[in-house]
Amino acid sequence: MKIPRKISFALLIPALAWSCGGTQQKVESEESATVEAVPSAPSLTKVWETTEELTTNESALYDASSGIIYIANIDGDSAEKDGKGFISKISKTGEIIEKEWVKGLDAPKGMGIVNGTLYVTNIDELVEINLTTGKISKRHKIEGAQFLNDLDTSGDKVFFTDMNTGKIHVFQNGSFSLFAENQTKINGIRIAEDGTVFGLDAAGLKKYNSDGSFEILNSNVTGGDGLIILEDNVFLASRWQGEIYLIKDGIETLLLDTKAEESNTADIGYIPSENLVLVPTFFKNKVVAYKLDY
Numbered sequence: 001m002k003i004p005r006k007i008s009f010a011l012l013i014p015a016l017a018w019s020c021g022g023t024q025q026k027v028e029s030e031e032s033a034t035v036e037a038v039p040s041a042p043s044l045t046k047v048w049e050t051t052e053e054l055t056t057n058e059s060a061l062y063d064a065s066s067g068i069i070y071i072a073n074i075d076g077d078s079a080e081k082d083g084k085g086f087i088s089k090i091s092k093t094g095e096i097i098e099k100e101w102v103k104g105l106d107a108p109k110g111m112g113i114v115n116g117t118l119y120v121t122n123i124d125e126l127v128e129i130n131l132t133t134g135k136i137s138k139r140h141k142i143e144g145a146q147f148l149n150d151l152d153t154s155g156d157k158v159f160f161t162d163m164n165t166g167k168i169h170v171f172q173n174g175s176f177s178l179f180a181e182n183q184t185k186i187n188g189i190r191i192a193e194d195g196t197v198f199g200l201d202a203a204g205l206k207k208y209n210s211d212g213s214f215e216i217l218n219s220n221v222t223g224g225d226g227l228i229i230l231e232d233n234v235f236l237a238s239r240w241q242g243e244i245y246l247i248k249d250g251i252e253t254l255l256l257d258t259k260a261e262e263s264n265t266a267d268i269g270y271i272p273s274e275n276l277v278l279v280p281t282f283f284k285n286k287v288v289a290y291k292l293d294y
Contacts, residue, residue, distance in 0.1 A: 110151030200224030
């Protein structure tokens with residue numbers, strides 16, 4: 001039987017309505033998806049903290065090969081040769097494995113690992129520690145050194161800073177050389193995978209050329225302490241007083257401010273696989289770990 005034209009048109013109306021509704025739903029869904037895709041502000045969220053046994057802890061270093069976190073403890077004056085300083089070992093979840101794993105240091109600060117050796121700055125000397133035995137194997141006195149501070153490694157090179165003399169030293173194959181000088185209050189140092197050197201001093205965050213010349217990437221985060229390279233043009237920088245910044249494309253964002261609690265943020269460490277920032281709190285005698293979202 002042939003369907004009258006009136007009935008045909010009536011049957012089409014629900015179909016058209018359904019079709020329009022489906023299109024509208026799709027548009028609304030796409031708009032919702034766009035809104036949900038807006039990134040949240042970068043943040044640090046506290047995950048764990050150690051007990052308050054790490055005396056004047058200044059630096060944290062994560063060793064991916066063993067899963068151990070090494071902590072440098074000054075335990076006294078940061079420039080006094082008193083033999084009280086020590087290195088601790090803690091786990092990735094904040095348990096203190098061995099509080100005084102290495103003893104007999106003065107004021108240990110920056111740390112780095114090359115071929116089974118832990119290198120540590122110790123006021124005016126570079127100390128070598130055997131990772132297997134935990135024994136000090138060598139002490140290198142640095143001529144003219146006054147306040148050796150942060151340290152990082154690149155291949156078999158060990159870079160370390162002297163905050164008082166404004167110098168960046170390099171140790172390689174048993175010999176020392178000068179990478180840069182006249183870097184006022186130079187402290188934090190990190191080496192990128194391609195060998196590029198980055199540093200924190202009184203002028204801000206610097207990117208160095210191979211001849212020691214530099215450009216300033218950020219001039220607001222001055223007097224920085226710890227430095228972490230997250231990716232190209234993205235960094236974490238701490239100020240000892242109690243601040244941690246994310247610096248992206250030269251623009252800084254304050255992520256953490258613990259000055260009111262009088263909790264310091266010294267030479268920070270980082271566990272890349274967990275986006276976990278390790279914060280030595282200095283006079284609070286503990287390490288606090290924060291999850292980084294950025």
